[in-house]
Amino acid sequence: MRNYKVILVNLNSLPNLGFSPVFPVGANYVCSLLSEMGAEVDFIDFVQRPDLLETLDFLEKEFDCIAFSIRNLDSMELDGEYLVDYYLKITTFIIEQGRQRNPDVKILLGGSAFTAYPKGFAEVFPFDAAIDSDTEERLFQFITGHIEEMQDDQLAGIGGTCPERFAFEIKYQPELVKAYLALGAKQIGIPTRCGGRCPMQCIYCSYGLLDQNTHYTRPLNLLRNEIIQLYQIGVRELFFTDSLINISPEHARNLCLLLIELNLPELEWTAYARPTRNEEFLRLAALSGCKTLSVSFDTFSPAMLTNLKKGFSVHTISRFIALCAQYKVNLVGLLLFGGPGETELTIKETCEFANRFLEPGQLFFSFGIRISPGSGLETLLGQTGNELLIPHFLGFDERIFDFVLTHLDGRFISMNLLLKISKWRAAYKAMSCKQTAHPQLSMVCPEC
Template identity: 30%
Template structure:
């Protein structure tokens, strides 16, 4: 039996950080406890004092594992988190004394930057991809991994299909008390079928056969969350309705449970999304149906790797209207080939088809490892740890303001656009690597990087 502390770094107090319930860490903890290991989940939302008071470090741990969800907020006006992780882990190392426990890390953010973070954070080992099987391997013989400098590849975990997942009431209630808090639920493990050029989901999820969590286990998880006083859940699947028949089963469960006040949402795609599914969703107390076309210009959607176009978005909106479903449509400007004309096309679509509060407007694509966008710009993955943004026309901010109806640009959104504009002008500009192949279409030969704390 090993003694393992799991530290949720996503709960650290950092500029720009918005803590999200540690569903990944809880899955690891449940797997470890099922195998007979002793664990502690250190979360600074649940226990804020643990961030300054490191007395928990002095317990005789065999392993301390760090969960890294995000490297930065993927926002032009925000700095990265890595230096905060470095500082905190160094504090842990000092508090642990001359013979610290074996130190490992994993999580979605770590999986993207595994080789770089393994060195930068001076870890013994890391886990890339789904973590249960790998953390169980480490727990079986911790000293084998001391100083190994090895990143283990996570894989399929059978327990996802067989083991009930329950969360401590104190942890649930701590997150439920946050503004606009939601608790995540994972219904399936399947590599995302979308091909968005900026998205690393497929890499993070790894090669997965498409395990669907049994409905009985999902019901158990929802009931436990509800009984703890939580009233909002988010299905963390890459695309909730990618397996439409299974999604209908999950939504039917929500409708049949009839838990007063319980609302839910997730990431959807405009197809597959038929009338039967829309009807089921309308009876399930869904909070909103969120899609991310990212552009509503057909050519831009193609360059962004979307497997649907505005025709599918229009049919999706019509179905949502017919069934009185609240929709949210994410748009991000500044991708490959973005011009004034493509921005205007998106704006004209929004002005004609959407209502106040439905579009969510953002500017700037963060270039992430293991994505088509990273391959286009030709920068090695390890060099993308600093927040790096695809080149965009400095006039872009003005185009958004010029072409979108005022109802879609409330004061808060206008302020965000202005701050992003100022931040983009202060970012370090670096040229594409010499000999880069497949440079994405742009008239701007420089990538923008943030370096050090933001002064915006």
């Protein structure tokens, strides 16, 4: 008897993507999930093994399924490269070579990029099945169905029931982790499920598409084992993923207490957070080794906070920044200029707030809001999701670039940032304008 065999390819480990490779948290989770189901998995990551892109040695082994994981569609920036054609070229080549060795192989596609753009991918990519939500259940159904279809007496079935969501220990391959550490990716991601997916309703975000079930957390005993596992491999900085760490104050508190109890020398952690007035969270974060909390403020203008549906106020932001300073928790604030209703006045409000409350190194910003399927912005504009595989951005007054440089203190503007802003502006000017269903809002895209 043999086990069901899957080749799992991390497409975001391909070279020349235009952005730094990130440890494949989602693909690694799926690898562990498949193993939990009883399948044998050959995890292909081109950061770990760049030679495999040329040799395709992994296709010399026996396999039943080739699965592709796409985490990032592109850099999401105005000057980002359009990568779909590159992904398609590589996947098509691997599929063609794979079918020569096994004509009956099933092709599976998944990952957060596919989940966000399912219609667009369906029109372009060749696959037999896709996982666009509820990963555990759909993957279990796909494999059991394929095993029944194959009618191979020598093929063992998988476990009788689907593994409970996130209720098993995720395994980290030491050589894979070390490959990313050697690349300079100091942060290794670990899914905490701190309250589930983000409950916020930011107008540009499509996180709600990525998971249908938002109200579960990962058991602390599993997180304990995984933290120790990564620490023993050599990881000294963890990135707690799954949107915002403090969605559930209780779970965030318990995670901090766990880290305090473990007391692992030199271990630090970072995460995205929502601004909060919860002083206990900041106190425990500091005690547990928090290195940085990143917050997508997007704006400090009251009007723009409303337009972007951020769900918090300038007063809450001010209190959060003060608490971070009080407990010496490093804060990184992210701003996004060019949202609906952005004017020189709203930019001036944002810049004056930043000038007063933030220091260099605490502020990062970009221009242009990418329109994502399933987002409130897509609905507002009346745009169809299948077109959005090609980058579409909300149109804005080009003078916004000048407004920011006028009102933001020079201490936040380095020469490298000026060059980046110049590239963003050139890319924006080269885009074509497209009308929308909204009388006052337009879109721009490279290939309209």
